Amino acid sequence: MSVGFQAFTDSGLFQIDGSTPNYQLTASLSAVSQQTNIPTVINNASIQYTGTFWLCSFTFRSDQPPLWAFTADSGIMVTPWDFKRDGNLYTVRLITAAQTTVHLFVYSRVPVPSSRFGLQVFSPNGTLIADASQPFCKILDVVSGQYLPDYGWTVTRFPQGAAQTYDYGRPVAIGCMWPAHYISGSTNSNQRLWDIAEMSAVGVSGGVVTWELHRYNGGNPPNITCYRECMHYRFMVLDMTGVL
Numbered sequence: 001m002s003v004g005f006q007a008f009t010d011s012g013l014f015q016i017d018g019s020t021p022n023y024q025l026t027a028s029l030s031a032v033s034q035q036t037n038i039p040t041v042i043n044n045a046s047i048q049y050t051g052t053f054w055l056c057s058f059t060f061r062s063d064q065p066p067l068w069a070f071t072a073d074s075g076i077m078v079t080p081w082d083f084k085r086d087g088n089l090y091t092v093r094l095i096t097a098a099q100t101t102v103h104l105f106v107y108s109r110v111p112v113p114s115s116r117f118g119l120q121v122f123s124p125n126g127t128l129i130a131d132a133s134q135p136f137c138k139i140l141d142v143v144s145g146q147y148l149p150d151y152g153w154t155v156t157r158f159p160q161g162a163a164q165t166y167d168y169g170r171p172v173a174i175g176c177m178w179p180a181h182y183i184s185g186s187t188n189s190n191q192r193l194w195d196i197a198e199m200s201a202v203g204v205s206g207g208v209v210t211w212e213l214h215r216y217n218g219g220n221p222p223n224i225t226c227y228r229e230c231m232h233y234r235f236m237v238l239d240m241t242g243v244l
Contacts, residue, residue, distance in 0.1 A: 025106070029058050029060065037050050141168070
């Protein structure tokens with residue numbers, strides 16, 4: 001744009017460009033995970049499997065598609081289970097490695113506040129671009145990896161990935177997570193020990209983020225049969241300074 005309000009970061013990146021709405025914090029929710037039986041997988045013999053998980057569910061409204069992020073108390077590991085939309089009503093379900101309080105933060109386009117307090121930036125058509133009274137969605141990092149490298153169908157030994165940790169030096173939350181996942185139900189009754197639910201999970205303690213391939217259910221399978229893409233993961237790390 002040639003005219004209008006613009007704001008830049010210290011590295012020269014646009015923070016507010018005067019025309020693109022910013023995502024800002026619109027809701028903060030908390031709930032305690034509860035043990036719940038969840039249908040997991042139907043195998044090739046049409047057997048429906050279920051697992052017992054510590055599950056936490058959140059429902060919220062958003063006029064625009066939201067970005068949501070999470071943390072859990074005591075650094076407990078969390079994995080997103082599913083995400084549903086019904087009009088402007090959204091439901092997020094997450095599973096946790098142990099019972100804990102999960103905190104969900106919803107970012108979307110903010111409405112014009114009735115207080116009319118603080119700096120507000122509008123686009124030429126009157127859309128609210130930024131409201132200084134609401135925390136902005138600030139992305140610190142994008143973390144990705146492959147517990148099974150490359151792509152395509154494979155039958156191989158089950159991957160063994162050690163936990164990884166990084167300290168961001170400020171309070172953070174996890175958003176836009178795509179977990180590595182392998183859920184298996186055996187057709188052989190002698191192999192039911194191998195019926196597993198193993199997914200990547202992330203724990204947050206202040207600014208320290210720890211992630212691993214976490215076994216929620218089942219025993220140690222001798223091998224894995226899947227597309228390698230199932231063992232790829234990705235998540236964002238959001239700066240929660242002033243929020244947490």
